[in-house]
Amino acid sequence: MITVILVIHLLIAIAMVALILLQRSEGGALGIGGGGGAGGGLMTGRAAGNLLTRGTGFLAAGFFATSLTLAILADGGQRTGSVLDAAPSDEAAGPAAPGPAEAPVPSDAEPAVPVAPLSQ
Secondary structure, eight states: OHHHHHHHHHHHHHHHHHHHHHSOOSSSSSOOSOOOTTSOOSSOHHHHHHHHHHHHHHHHHHHHHHHHHHHHHHHTTOOOSOHHHHSOOTTTTOOOOOOGGGOOOOTTSOOSSOOOOOOO
16 A cells, blocks of 8 residues: 555656646756747647646645655554653653762761851
């Protein structure tokens, strides 16, 4: 199923590139379709422009639909929940190892900060 949709997707992409390149270029870009109305072709310039524009729109909609379909089928129904459900929680991580601030201090040790004697 995915292979068939992928082949259709690629054919739509190739056809869309061809239609875009055939369209009349406004700014001298890649359009190779010419576009002079007096060319004596199959249709006038305006009719050909409308046909190519509509065809590009239909192919773009098909490309969008096949892209969404491929994305949905690629999941394969494997996910059952949110990404946040799979994230480890604080309780699941277990107790943290004591760091330097949490190290036990022996009771007979002198304080690290000198304390001035209290005056009486």
